[in-house]
Amino acid sequence: MAPQTASTAEELIALAKDLKRRGWKFVGPTTVYAFMQAMGLVNDHVVECVVAEDVRQARAGFRVPVTV
Secondary structure, eight states: OOTTOOSOOHHHHHHHHHHHHTTOSSOOHHHHHHHHHHTTSOOOOOTTSTTHHHHHHHHHTOOOOOOO
16 A cells, blocks of 8 residues: 555455454554554555654564465
8 A cells, every 4th residue: 555545445444344344343444554554465655754763664574474
């Protein structure tokens, strides 16, 4: 996603709908987006942000855990 975009997208809407279908009560596209930001799945820091480079480096160093 581009920096400073709106907090909704087709994928977020679809995921929120699927979670509601599965019984989640308080969830919508904005909540899903906020969760994705908090988990580091979305990095929408603008280049001028004081932590943008730190976040970029942390994301670059992340390795998906291997499951057996």
